[in-house]
């Protein structure tokens with residue numbers, strides 16, 4: 001096991017995530033997250049693995065402040081977001097890109113409109129309301145749609161797409177935010193194995209190409225090992241492994257998931 005200060009592949013240090021002594025207790029005195037600390041800087045794909053109920057989604061929800069941590073600090077690109085509230089918090093949240101298990105697209109909107117939704121927090125409300133985006137945003141959205149391989153679907157409605165195509169739109173929308181960190185909560189669990197590999201590859205490519213830390217909450221250990229630069233293994237709300245996939249042994253997996261019958 002390596003130290004928790006593995007900083008990925010370096011790169012843009014302002015694109016960083018620092019989680020320090022994070023505790024979350026939904027019920028007072030019964031913490032789900034117990035003193036979680038780690039840092040990610042620049043381009044790095046970090047897979048968070050662990051059994052159901054160990055707190056992986058709670059961790060991501062604390063980082064984008066969908067829920068309030070009980071104690072500890074979370075710093076995104078130098079801004080301690082655990083201190084923020086109201087408008088400041090809404091602005092800070094725009095710098096955290098989210099990719100969801102169920103894609104969370106606006107079904108009746110086109111692919112290009114869904115990707116442009118990534119700019120909603122950055123343009124005046126009247127422009128968003130009238131869907132009048134700046135030309136450079138529209139150009140960028142088409143560029144990202146091309147990067148995720150959906151050029152010919154740009155004007156199709158989201159509800160006409162397959163799951164894998166929808167997830168590509170979700171990734172383009174997250175990158176459209178020009179985020180300081182991207183978090184993906186089980187991005188492949190509704191997808192077939194081949195599409196899952198393609199989606200993990202895309203997330204990895206965007207991390208490297210745009211120097212963005214990507215945190216992926218994932219159940220598939222093989223996919224995590226194949227694509228992540230770093231694996232964080234959680235058990236019972238604590239980090240029990242933090243290091244490169246090459247150092248993740250069967251003993252670590254037994255410690256993370258318990259038992260061994262499932263290991264082949």
Ligand SMILES: Nc1ncnc2c1ncn2[C@@H]1O[C@H](COP(=O)(O)OP(=O)(O)OP(=O)(O)O)[C@@H](O)[C@H]1O
Nearest residue numbers: 026027032050051052053054055056057058059219
């Ligand atoms: N809103 C909530 N109120 C109370 N308890 C909650 C709430 N959300 C989650 N929990 C509890 O917190 C613990 C961790 O849940 P969490 O969803 O973070 O786990 P997880 O590791 O993401 O699980 P999975 O892999 O199944 O998604 C669980 O015991 C869960 O029941």
